[in-house]
Structures are given as structure tokens and as C-alpha cells.
Amino acid sequence: MLKVTTSMGDGNKIRLTEDELRKDIIAGTENAARKGKIDELSEAEISQMVDIFLQPGKTVSVEPGKEVVVTDDGAGISASWGKPSAGHALPISDHQNILMYERVYCGDTCGLGFPDYSYKPVKSAIGYARSHYKTISMMTTIPLIYGSQPNMGMYYHPTGPIESPSKYFEKYDFDAALQVQEDAAQMMRKDIFYVAEQLYEVGCEAINLDTAGSAGDADFWGCLNVVEDIKSKMPDMPVEMGMAGEMVMGLHSKVTYKGERLAGMYPHQQAEVAEKAGVDVFGVAVNSDTSRSTPYNSARTVTFTKAASENASIPIHANSGMGVGGMPMTLLPPVGCSTRCAKALVEIGKADGL
Numbered sequence: 001m002l003k004v005t006t007s008m009g010d011g012n013k014i015r016l017t018e019d020e021l022r023k024d025i026i027a028g029t030e031n032a033a034r035k036g037k038i039d040e041l042s043e044a045e046i047s048q049m050v051d052i053f054l055q056p057g058k059t060v061s062v063e064p065g066k067e068v069v070v071t072d073d074g075a076g077i078s079a080s081w082g083k084p085s086a087g088h089a090l091p092i093s094d095h096q097n098i099l100m101y102e103r104v105y106c107g108d109t110c111g112l113g114f115p116d117y118s119y120k121p122v123k124s125a126i127g128y129a130r131s132h133y134k135t136i137s138m139m140t141t142i143p144l145i146y147g148s149q150p151n152m153g154m155y156y157h158p159t160g161p162i163e164s165p166s167k168y169f170e171k172y173d174f175d176a177a178l179q180v181q182e183d184a185a186q187m188m189r190k191d192i193f194y195v196a197e198q199l200y201e202v203g204c205e206a207i208n209l210d211t212a213g214s215a216g217d218a219d220f221w222g223c224l225n226v227v228e229d230i231k232s233k234m235p236d237m238p239v240e241m242g243m244a245g246e247m248v249m250g251l252h253s254k255v256t257y258k259g260e261r262l263a264g265m266y267p268h269q270q271a272e273v274a275e276k277a278g279v280d281v282f283g284v285a286v287n288s289d290t291s292r293s294t295p296y297n298s299a300r301t302v303t304f305t306k307a308a309s310e311n312a313s314i315p316i317h318a319n320s321g322m323g324v325g326g327m328p329m330t331l332l333p334p335v336g337c338s339t340r341c342a343k344a345l346v347e348i349g350k351a352d353g354l
């Protein structure tokens with residue numbers, strides 16, 4: 001019987017029969033539909049996913065005419081960065097790296113960021129960030145997107161000035177725990193706006209809030225509000241927002257945005273509030289289950305992405321990398337898995353980009 005070679009969510013190689021492949025895809029779309037209260041993939045879409053994973057080549061691609069734009073949070077400078085960032089540590093500068101990415105690899109856009117990839121440390125090195133960005137942007141033609149993580153957790157002790165809410169949760173002092181989260185969110189909001197404003201003055205073409213909501217719903221709340229701040233003063237600077245996970249964690253649980261409670265939101269709901277805030281490109285992030293197969297994880301991602309694409313009018317760029325987008329949780333996902341997940345996201349999930 002024909003068997004397809006694929007991987008588990010932890011990267012281990014496995015072989016599945018066509019029946020096993022179909023069962024995993026069905027289980028994946030059922031799981032996403034149940035959790036998100038959204039539609040499952042249709043029988044035709046399930047069969048299309050089966051066909052994608054059954055294709056014999058090591059890699060696959062979308063049909064001609066269905067190509068999409070690619071944005072990134074560091075892929076364009078991975079050649080010069082070290083292995084902890086999935087890079088190759090070539091002895092070249094970021095300037096040379098990005099020019100190579102643009103002119104040799106024909107990148108659609110390129111992401112630039114500070115080595116400590118969070119807005120809090122960028123603020124303290126804003127002079128470097130400004131000169132670094134301006135120098136490279138003067139030599140590039142493709143959109144140069146400056147990215148960093150909101151990373152609200154950095155504002156708590158010991159790396160920040162605010163006490164951790166866990167200290168208050170342990171004492172059942174919930175009001176204090178909620179207040180320190182709101183304080184951290186406001187501080188994060190001011191820092192992100194400051195960095196965006198400073199970069200805008202040197203011609204920043206777009207800014208990326210990467211891994212939004214990583215510290216829970218207050219983090220996501222701060223990100224949505226700073227997008228409003230940016231758009232109120234710099235309406236012509238595009239904002240991309242990529243999420244930290246498929247569901248917004250309710251560490252605060254009471255915080256709302258325009259009347260909608262943020263805790264527990266799934267991608268289609270996240271995309272809707274992001275659009276209301278003024279986000280121009282939204283990145284769906286669906287987590288991979290390391291104990292399940294790539295077809296299972298891919299089906300979950302495609303189901304969530306399709307719902308988000310149908311629920312929002314802004315472009316949806318599905319996060320497609322290590323441990324998200326259906327891909328295995330490995331530093332360098334197998335190319336057979338990554339290309340199949342990408343093809344399914346575009347052709348079935350209706351993603352506008354990756």
C-alpha cells in the first residue's frame with residue numbers, strides 16, 4: 001500500500017497510509033472547528049489536502065497564478081545571524097545579507113530588527129536602530145519592515161520595573177494582579193509607540209508587532225491600543241501584527257477592546273479586532289501539537305486560517321515556521337513538511353501571504 005513520508009509535530013519522520021493520512025486531516029479540522037466554533041473543512045477541501053501530502057516530490061508549490069507575498073520576522077537576515085536564530089553565521093553584515101536576500105533570492109519584503117528582538121531594549125538603543133534602518137533602507141527597493149516583539153513579560157521583575165502578577169495571584173490578591181498587568185501594558189504601549197515614532201522620522205516603511213499577546217490578554221490589549229496610537233499620528237505607516245498563539249491567554253481575563261473580551265479569542269476573532277484597531281496585515285499563529293502528525297497540525301491551521309480570512313478584509317499572513325502553521329517544532333522544519341503546509345494554507349486556507 002502507498003505510504004507518504006511526513007513528520008510528527010516534534011520532527012520525527014513517520015510514514016502514513018492514505019487512510020491514516022485522511023483520518024489525521026479529518027481529526028485536525030474537527031479539533032479546530034470544535035475549539036474555535038467554526039466550520040470544518042469540506043470533503044472536497046479534505047481531499048485536496050490529502051492530494052497535497054500524497055504528491056511524490058520532496059517539495060511542492062502552489063499552482064501558477066496563486067503565488068502570495070511573503071513577510072518575515074528575521075528570515076531575510078538569517079544568513080548572517082547565528083544558529084540560535086536558525087541562521088548560518090556567514091561573515092557578512094546585515095546590509096550585505098539583506099541586499100543578497102533582495103537581489104539574489106528575490107524576497108518580496110524583508111524584516112529588520114535589533115538582536116535582542118523586543119521593543120523594550122530597542123528603546124534604549126534607538127540611535128543605533130535609526131541609523132541601522134536608514135542606511136539599509138537607502139540601498140533596498142523592497143519594503144523594509146522593522147520588527148520586534150511587544151514582549152510585555154520583560155516589564156515585570158527582574159527584567160522590568162513592575163512586580164509580576166504571579167506574586168499577587170499566589171496571595172489571592174486578584175485586583176492587584178490585574179492592575180500590574182494593566183500598568184505593564186501601558187508601559188509597553190508607550191515604548192512601542194516611541195520606537196515607531198523615532199523610526200518613522202527616518203523613513204520607516206512598515207512596522208511589525210511580532211508575537212503579540214505572548215503575555216496574555218493584557219499584552220494583546222496593549223498591542224491593539226498602540227496600533228491606534230500609531231495610526232492616529234502616522235496613518236501612512238503600515239502595521240503588521242503577528243500573534244503568539246492560536247488562543248489569547250486569559251491572564252487578566254477582564255480586559256476588553258471595543259466591547260469584546262480578549263481572553264479566549266481564536267484567530268478569526270483576533271483578526272476582527274486587529275482590523276478594528278487599524279492593523280494592515282494580520283498574522284494568524286496556530287500552534288502545532290508535537291504528539292500529532294504534520295497533516296493533523298496542518299489541517300488545524302488551515303481551518304483556523306480559512307475562518308480568519310473569511311472574517312476579515314485585511315490581508316492574512318499565516319505564521320508558518322517552527323511549531324506554528326502546521327510545521328514541526330524544530331529549528332529547521334523539514335522542507336517536505338514546510339512546503340506542503342504552505343501550499344495548503346494558500347490554496348485551501350485562503351491566506352493572502354505567509
